[in-house]
Amino acid sequence: MNFSIYDFTEFIRSIHFWLTGIFSPALADVIGLAIIGVCFLLFVTLLGLSLVYIERKVAAFFQQRLGPMRVGFWGTAQTVADIIKLIFKEPLVTKNSDKFLFNLAAFIVLIAPFMVIGAVPFAKGLHALDFDIGLFYITAVSSIGVTGILLAGWSSNNKYSLIGAMRSGAQIVSYELSVVLSLLTIVVLTGSLRLSEIIASQSDGWWIFKGNIPAIIAFIIFIVASTAESNRGPFDLAEAESELTAGFHTEYSGIRFAFFFLAEYVNFFIIAAVGATVFFGGWMPLHIGNIEFFNNAMDVIPPVIWFFGKVAALLFLIMWFKWTFPRLRIDQLLTLEWKYLLPISIVNILLMSLVALNGWHL
């Protein structure tokens, strides 16, 4: 096995050969898929745990306090302790609620991020699903989650949950448009929806730098709209603690609540990952045109670190929003989307087409 941190293609291929050497081809494929599934399961769990911890710490430092400090070194085991508590907590179901839908909702919410995370390119060759409509797949599948939220609100038999779910439905469906349009703005330049090709097209510079002004506008719209789509502050109307107690997941407890929580954080990661991939070159190191020595120096840093570094930077940016801004009101939220972001993104995509036609981009 020739393992290299810079290129996982050979490594993955050798695992595949090793599997086909032992098992029949069909069985090898199944086992291969199972291994990938287990890897993602572990990854998502670790991701949820670490993101919750990071968010709590970041929030604490924004607010001039220390955050979790008691469990483990600097409170690192705090989220583990929380999860153990949630697992052993009694899952309460409200009276007269639709129990089937109530239980189903928590799973639907978790399905969407699991389906999407397979299409995220982590590093060169470390990419489970790379097909020619990758970006389309991500935007399409990530909206399955809203079904779960609507079901949760509907089946809880709680008015606060219902209001939260209705808000969330209106919000996610609206902001989906801007997210997709802002991503398409870059697709105009790449000419492909395949994520590996989008990354390859940025080997001489990231689109945020190469794509002229429309790329920057698209990035700003993407960050705003995707923050809204993931129900995070300042767009966290669906849970709006001070108005709706906890919104659509008011009635959930125990492990089902943990599912909602986990799904929220995985979605959060996916947004940053998609943003990093489309605007900041994914795992592609920072390259400037054909300056050989600079590009080679940047290549020393492994792609995995580039990818997670960019994701972390975007995550921090979105966390910064959440811990600084007050929350919008539902009508203001929809006004922002339908009267400002959507028209701007439509004009922006036309502008980008003009840029691409005239070759004004780098």
Add this chain to the structure above:
Amino acid sequence: MSNIFSLISDKEKQSTSSATETQEYFVNMGPQHPSTHGVLRLLLTLDGEIIRKVEPHIGYIHRSIEKMCEKDSYQQIVHLTDRMDYLSCHINNEAVCLAVEKGLQLEVPDRVKYIRTIISELTRLSSHQLWWGVMGMDLGAITTFLYGFRDREQIIDIFEETCGARLTMNYNVPGGVMFDIHPNFQKRTKDFLKYFKEKLPEYDELLTGNVIFTERTKDIGYLSKEDAISYGVTGPSGRASGFSCDVRKKDPYSAYDRVDFKEIIRTDCDSYGRYKVRIAEMYESLHIIEQLIDNIPEGDFKAKTKAVIKLPPGEYYQRVETARGELGVYIISDNKKSPYRVKFRSPGFSNLFALDTMAKGYKIADLVAMMSTLDLVIPDIDR
């Protein structure tokens, strides 16, 4: 079976006939709800997210303080008032003490007047700091809460050094204050003034200038001057509707007639106006303390009173300006060691009932903002 089907089809017919109409529904906001900040229950009539009616139901934290006063001596009444509006406890204490002193026709030393005024203004500042933090939190900006608490802590530490208590201070007694101020008091207060003058612009930076914040508060929760007066909305909430009602100006007590300060009046009549009045009041409070802190006269910290106070028969009324508005203390005495009847006119009670007028036609999220700008303290409403 056919019966069941016919029933279902009847139901369906009904639902299709009213499909275009929306139905009003009720939501119980409280008694346990994060933004009522206590055990207040609001019965909301909603049409979608739009508020049609707000019915406050109070009494969940009623402790019959007024009745308890009838059994206690005048010194004991003072500490009960801590438990009303616990964020302006010192000012509540002062109200009772002033009323009792009025009855005794007792002239307190100047030193007491100065100390009371300084601590009242510190109390007002700490209350407004907490309000500012909570206001941000109600609108979803949780960070402000911790910023407010950070600065409030400095004042609470001064209180702790002065009288040993951090929240329910019980520092006033009829005739003066319980102990003389701590030797460090003046220095620490001046340090705080310097510290907070730098920090106060941060408040504006974090919330006031924010687009989302102004959008959430401007033209929201309109309360006209006429409504404010007829509901008896006082304090910063009333002054934001253009109702000049600052007791410190209208009916000066303690040392307020010796200091120069402005009564903040705005005519916005909305949540933003109420917010701005409180922010401006913080600057005024700093200004008042600055004038007094170096000029505390020497003398006794307490006038001589008898161990058992008996007020001459009659009625005594004293009003003061708490952080929330006008607090009135009405004592009827029948020459016994405890009063015949005590009535508190609490600002929170009057302010709360203007909520229905303010909230009609706005959304749930606006109601939360309005409640924040009214700065309700529930134990003050129930007593």
